[in-house]
Amino acid sequence: MGTKNVDDYLTEGIYGSRQTKPSERKQFLGTIRERIVIALTKGQIMSDKGLDELDKAMKANQEAKLLINGDVSHKFLKEEKALANKYNIPYTEVTNEDADTDIGAVLTYDYAIEKKHIFIDDEADETTEEKAEASESLFGKIKRWLS
Numbered sequence: 001m002g003t004k005n006v007d008d009y010l011t012e013g014i015y016g017s018r019q020t021k022p023s024e025r026k027q028f029l030g031t032i033r034e035r036i037v038i039a040l041t042k043g044q045i046m047s048d049k050g051l052d053e054l055d056k057a058m059k060a061n062q063e064a065k066l067l068i069n070g071d072v073s074h075k076f077l078k079e080e081k082a083l084a085n086k087y088n089i090p091y092t093e094v095t096n097e098d099a100d101t102d103i104g105a106v107l108t109y110d111y112a113i114e115k116k117h118i119f120i121d122d123e124a125d126e127t128t129e130e131k132a133e134a135s136e137s138l139f140g141k142i143k144r145w146l147s
Contacts (some may be wrong), residue, residue: 026099029067034112037061039119042069045104046076050120054080057107058087067106070095080105 012018019025024032028039038057044050058064066084068077070093084091089107 026096027101027103028108029069029094029101029103029106030096031067031106031108033118034114035108035110036118037064037107037109037113037115039103039107040105041102041119042072042104043102044120045069045072045080048079051079051083053120054105054107055083058083058089061107061109062087062089064089064107064109066091067108068093069101069104072104077105 021032028036038050038054040050040054058066066080066089068080068091081091083089
């Protein structure tokens with residue numbers, strides 16, 4: 001790379017220091033994917049889906065921190081904040097007007113952990129009856145209505 005020159009210092013002073021993977025940082029509330037233990041979408045936060053998984057993750061990773069999307073209303077974040085307080089995990093609300101993300105909360109470290117699966121499947125929360133109804137054909141629904 002070489003040494004920094006005056007232009008580098010001026011650019012860094014005006015725009016701030018360069019960050020690695022800026023698109024990932026916008027998506028994951030200021031952190032990068034390789035540091036995440038678990039990520040919840042806004043929909044999962046608002047419907048309280050994934051609280052059990054978040055509880056398990058917080059219990060196993062008490063040195064982590066919780067990043068919460070500041071665009072989600074405070075009334076939906078009570079349970080997540082209570083879990084963080086239960087395990088003494090610091091949490092921060094992150095609001096970035098420039099980034100549009102569907103991530104609602106992220107449990108993360110300051111270093112890479114390279115966890116393979118960080119998202120919770122919404123289908124895991126559905127009951128088998130709901131799955132059967134969703135996969136039922138149109139003909140099957142009409143037949144059921146007529147009988």
